[in-house]
Amino acid sequence: MTTNPSVQKIMDDPKYRELVRKRSTFAWFLTALILIVYYGFIFLIAYDPAYLGTPLSEGGVTTIGLPLGVAVIVISILLTGVYVRRANGEFDDLTKQLIDGAK
Amino acid sequence: MRPSLPAKVAAALATACLPAFAFAADAVAATDQQPTNWNAIVMFLLFAALTLFITRWAAKNTRTAADFYAAGGGIKGWQNGLAIAGDYMSAASFLGISALVYNSGFDGLIYSVGFLVGWPIILFLIAERLRNLGKFTFADVASFRLQQSPIRTLSAISSLIVVLFYLIAQMVGAGQLIKLLFGLPYIYAIIVVGALMIIYVTFGGMKATTWVQIIKACMLLAGASFMAFMVMAKFGFSFEALFAKAVEIHPKHLAVMAPGALVKDPIAAVSLGVALMFGTAGLPHILMRFFTVPDAKQARKSVLYATSLIGYFYILTFIIGFGAIILVRSNPDYFVGGDTTKALIGGGNMPALYLADALGGSLFLGFIAAVAFATILAVVSGLTLAGASSISHDLYANVFARGRSNEKTEVRVSKMATVGLGIVAVILGLVFEKQNVAYMVALAFSVASSTNFPVLILSMFWRGLTTRGAVVGGALGLISAVGLIILGPVVWKTILGNPAPIFPYEYPALFSMPLAFLGCWLFSITDSSAQAKLEQGAFDAQQVRSETGLGAEGAVSH
Numbered sequence: 001m002t003t004n005p006s007v008q009k010i011m012d013d014p015k016y017r018e019l020v021r022k023r024s025t026f027a028w029f030l031t032a033l034i035l036i037v038y039y040g041f042i043f044l045i046a047y048d049p050a051y052l053g054t055p056l057s058e059g060g061v062t063t064i065g066l067p068l069g070v071a072v073i074v075i076s077i078l079l080t081g082v083y084v085r086r087a088n089g090e091f092d093d094l095t096k097q098l099i100d101g102a103k
Numbered sequence: 104m105r106p107s108l109p110a111k112v113a114a115a116l117a118t119a120c121l122p123a124f125a126f127a128a129d130a131v132a133a134t135d136q137q138p139t140n141w142n143a144i145v146m147f148l149l150f151a152a153l154t155l156f157i158t159r160w161a162a163k164n165t166r167t168a169a170d171f172y173a174a175g176g177g178i179k180g181w182q183n184g185l186a187i188a189g190d191y192m193s194a195a196s197f198l199g200i201s202a203l204v205y206n207s208g209f210d211g212l213i214y215s216v217g218f219l220v221g222w223p224i225i226l227f228l229i230a231e232r233l234r235n236l237g238k239f240t241f242a243d244v245a246s247f248r249l250q251q252s253p254i255r256t257l258s259a260i261s262s263l264i265v266v267l268f269y270l271i272a273q274m275v276g277a278g279q280l281i282k283l284l285f286g287l288p289y290i291y292a293i294i295v296v297g298a299l300m301i302i303y304v305t306f307g308g309m310k311a312t313t314w315v316q317i318i319k320a321c322m323l324l325a326g327a328s329f330m331a332f333m334v335m336a337k338f339g340f341s342f343e344a345l346f347a348k349a350v351e352i353h354p355k356h357l358a359v360m361a362p363g364a365l366v367k368d369p370i371a372a373v374s375l376g377v378a379l380m381f382g383t384a385g386l387p388h389i390l391m392r393f394f395t396v397p398d399a400k401q402a403r404k405s406v407l408y409a410t411s412l413i414g415y416f417y418i419l420t421f422i423i424g425f426g427a428i429i430l431v432r433s434n435p436d437y438f439v440g441g442d443t444t445k446a447l448i449g450g451g452n453m454p455a456l457y458l459a460d461a462l463g464g465s466l467f468l469g470f471i472a473a474v475a476f477a478t479i480l481a482v483v484s485g486l487t488l489a490g491a492s493s494i495s496h497d498l499y500a501n502v503f504a505r506g507r508s509n510e511k512t513e514v515r516v517s518k519m520a521t522v523g524l525g526i527v528a529v530i531l532g533l534v535f536e537k538q539n540v541a542y543m544v545a546l547a548f549s550v551a552s553s554t555n556f557p558v559l560i561l562s563m564f565w566r567g568l569t570t571r572g573a574v575v576g577g578a579l580g581l582i583s584a585v586g587l588i589i590l591g592p593v594v595w596k597t598i599l600g601n602p603a604p605i606f607p608y609e610y611p612a613l614f615s616m617p618l619a620f621l622g623c624w625l626f627s628i629t630d631s632s633a634q635a636k637l638e639q640g641a642f643d644a645q646q647v648r649s650e651t652g653l654g655a656e657g658a659v660s661h
Contacts, residue, residue, distance in 0.1 A: 007647045007654075020650055027227040034227075038220045042376055045213060046369040052209075053361025061346045063360040069212040073414045076223050077407075083226055084407045086250045088400050095651045102653070 003039050014100060019094045026086065041072050055063040106247020135295065137449065141288035142469025143476075147285070150477045151299060152320070157314045161307030168510040169656075171308035171517060172239035172492055173638050175395040176656065178313055180401035184408020187392050189316030190485050191218075191383075192323055192416050193410070194276060194478045195351075195544065198452040199214045203432070205454035208349070208359025211424050215417035217376055221383030222413065226406040229384055230304040231399035231510070235648055236656045240489075241555065242391040242497045245562045248641035250570040250634070251377065251506075255497040257577045261554040262387040262497075264581070266490035267306075267531070268543040270483060270524075274532030275540050277479040283449045284472035286655035289536060297529035300484045304491065304525075305518045309395055312484045327419040330455075330471075333462045334426030344497040348359065349428040359428070373612035381616060382548030385555030420455075420618030427454035430461040448647050487528070542593040545609055551586060553615040561623050563649060568644040569635040572627025580619025587611030 010016050044052060052065030165482030169175050178186070196218065237243040242258035274293055281292030303311045338344040346360060351360045383389065393402050435441040437457045439448055447453045459471040495517035500508045508516075558577045561568045588594060590605040626637070648654045 006128075007644050010647050010651060010653065011643055016647070017648070020646070023650070031227045034220060034223045036237055038376065038380070039373070041216065042372050043369065045208075046372050046434075049362040053357075055360075058345055061357065061360055062343050062352045065209055065361055066212070066346075066617055069209070070418065071158075071218055072216045073219055073417060076219050077411050077414045079412045080223050080226050080407045085405045087231070092400060098651055099653055103516065 009102040010098055013098055015094060015098050015101070019091060019098065022094075023087070023091050027083070030083055034076065034079055037072055037075055041068065044068075104343050109120065134344060136282045136288065137286045140465075140469060140472065142466050143285050143472035144287075144469075146469050146473035147476055150322070150473060154299075154303065154311075154315050154318065157318075158303050158307035158311040159160075161310035161314065165306075165308045167312055168239070168496075168514050170310065171514050172391075172488075172496065175397060176397050178395040178401075180396060180404030181408050183319060183392060183396050183401065183405035184412065185320045186313045186316035186395075187389065187405060187409035187415040187479055188412040188416070189320030189323075190389060190392065190561075191413055192320065193273075193482050194475050194476070195322065196273075196417075197327070197420060197478065198455050198475065200420045201427060201455040201458075203381075203598050204421055205617055206428045206451070207355065207363045208355070208425070208428070209361055210363050212421055213362070215421065217379040218383075219410065219414050219417060220369055220376075222406060222410040224380060224411070225384045226403060226562065229390075229563075230393055230402045230406050230650045230653075233559075234391060234399050234402040235650075236394065236563070236645065237651045238393070238656045239394055239496045240492050241387060241559055242493070245558050245573065246501075247562065248638050248645050249562065249568070249573055250638075252502045253570055253574045255501050257574055258492040258555065258558070259497040259502075261550055261581050262493040262575065263490055264585075265385075265387060265547045265551050265555070266486050266524075267527070269547040270486050270490075270528045270545075271535050272540045272543040273483050273486070274465060274478050274528050275535050275538075277476065277483075278532060278536060280475060280479065283453075284475065290533065293529050293532040296480055296483055297525045297532075299480055299538030300487055301522055301525040303484045304488050304521045308615045310332070311487045312481075312488050315397060315481045317483055319474070319477045320412070323359070323478060324416060326459075326471050326474050327416060327423065328457060329467075330426065330462055331385040331419040331422040334422055334430075334458075337426075345422075345425055345429075349425045350433065352432050355426050370613065371608050371610075373521070374608050374610045377616060378548045378552050378610040378612035380552075381556045382552035382612065385559065386547075387493065387555065388485040388550075390555075390559075391489050391492065392485075394656070396570075398655070423455055423458060426462075427458040431457045433463065483528070487521055487524050490524050491517045492590040494520040494524075539593070539598050542588055542591075542598075542609075545593070546585065546588050549584040549610060549612050549615060550581060552612045553584040554578075557616060557619040557623055561620070565627075566639055567627050568623060569627045569630040569632075569638050570622045571630045571632075571635065574626070575626040576619045576621070576623025579622040580615050583615040584611055585616050587615060 052063060052068065054064050056062050056064060056067070165171055167175070169385045200211050200214055203214060230308050233241065233244055236247050240258070240262075242255045242262075245258055246254035274296060277296045278289040278292045281287050282289050303315055315643055335345065338348065350356050350359060355363070392405070396402050396405055431437055431447075432443060434457075435443050437453070437579070439445045456468060456471060456475075460468040463470075495513050500506065500513045510574045555578045557580055558573045562573065587606045588611060591611065592604040592607065592609055595601050595606075
């Protein structure tokens with residue numbers, strides 16, 4: 001495959017390596033985080049369901065498991081928000097500079 | 104003889120999975136045709152009229168292949184987010200998860216969480232790269248630097264398996280639902296769904312399909328929000344008061360507030376989690392939605408909207424399930440023989456519908472019934488479009504005609520494929536009327552996570568992947584996923600009537616997905632052909648486009 005000159009130019013640009021490094025570090029970090037949160041929840045269910053069934057307050061019926069489960073949902077939404085914010089701002093700016101520079 | 108512990112766990116899990124995953128199965132066992140419900144029928148006709156009107160508009164604006172497959176790339180991020188949510192919030196998740204909460208309380212939350220957590224992964228790793236590299240189908244991305252014919256053939260086979268099994272489950276579900284809710288014969292539902300789906304897709308393509316999803320998503324969110332609001336209003340917006348009343352009424356009492364029988368065995372739990380999480384990232388009709396937006400920025404935004412809406416919806420279904428424990432469990436009118444210790448009239452998936460009746464009377468029940476039917480119709484349309492695209496764009500244009508066909512013929516083939524798939528879906532819907540279809544959605548998710556996902560993710564992230572590796576690994580994932588489901592508890596034991604399953608878990612993804620990755624890796628690193636060198640050498644240029652969007656398919660302006 002012959003390489004397009006502007007593709008070669010981008011590959012040689014240190015900003016490109018910076019973009020790829022920053023974005024992949026960030027994306028894999030968030031991926032690891034969501035995997036830990038989710039499988040942490042699943043393993044808690046499998047190994048210590050009694051803990052999740054502990055009432056939040058003396059005499060109450062709401063258990064620790066409920067806010068934890070809802071927290072996994074909320075964390076999923078928040079992490080997507082965090083990624084979109086940085087990618088649509090910082091990463092897209094960097095991408096634009098790269099493409100402009102390669103023209 | 105007492106069953107072994109793994110078998111018991113698997114059986115418990117299988118039973119628990121039925122309502123949440125394929126409510127169709129449950130309905131199969133227990134539906135009798137109910138009296139004709141005119142409220143539901145009129146409201147559904149209004150929905151059908153509105154969507155047909157939109158299809159007429161979409162048809163006028165659908166000229167090119169890009170219009171047909173990808174709505175010209177002109178869908179905005181928030182619209183696509185709503186449409187993705189519409190694709191994902193199926194009748195199974197609405198009726199099934201609220202029924203699961205109604206039966207076991209907390210356990211319903213485990214499913215909701217599992218269904219949601221695939222979305223952040225899709226965003227972090229897949230969405231923008233998919234948008235930058237692809238055109239109409241995810242096979243565009245998988246075959247970007249690999250050989251077209253083998254990769255597209257494999258992708259088309261696995262996509263069609265996913266689409267067909269998903270379609271059968273939806274068609275059978277639609278038929279059972281309409282018997283139950285509308286009081287009309289099974290065959291009516293199948294034909295109405297088949298006909299409307301063919302009209303939406305052949306005339307309006309992706310534009311019409313997207314808008315059907317958006318309208319349905321809004322209706323479902325509005326209906327579910329109203330129900331949750333009414334439930335909370337009855338308890339002064341206090342969760343503690345709601346839960347306290349539910350604990351008092353539910354026969355399991357405090358046990359509904361803690362994990363129950365659903366997840367005992369860690370391996371079964373993790374395998375289910377793997378299928379839900381990575382299967383979502385390999386569903387062809389979901390992946391296809393990312394080509395409808397103009398650029399990577401909008402692709403990311405659509406995932407944020409979709410994740411927020413889906414997460415919100417699952418929290419609503421949880422409140423709805425608890426509301427049903429209180430308002431449905433205590434009302435003998437909803438039970439067989441007026442006896443609250445017996446089964447619900449119409450089967451296990453009815454709690455959300457009876458709650459609608461308890462909260463808003465028969466008019467609101469009619470609305471929710473119409474929404475449930477519209478939901479199936481919308482999901483079926485998205486699936487059919489994805490299947491038709493695999494046939495026309497991957498198999499016909501790029502394998503059979505080897506890129507020498509023109510756009511007009513390709514779209515014509517796609518429309519013929521839509522009609523063909525629609526007819527096949529109707530026939531299969533009739534054939535499977537009385538069959539157990541619960542394993543079909545499990546099979547769709549397992550194949551998606553074991554074939555589409557590994558090949559797609561490795562083609563984007565791993566320089567070393569070669570055509571040979573992708574084909575062998577993908578095929579291993581496909582064969583093992585299908586094979587282990589056949590040997591598993593639902594098919595081998597329940598359907599084929601063998602005393603014990605050979606493979607103990609309902610979801611094989613924990614085993615079949617790593618096998619696919621292993622196959623891709625092993626058969627790539629041992630591939631020393633000249634072709635393999637070329638494919639690996641093309642990774643840099645692919646990565647530039649994937650990371651920066653340089654050269655990506657742009658939005659078509661009109």
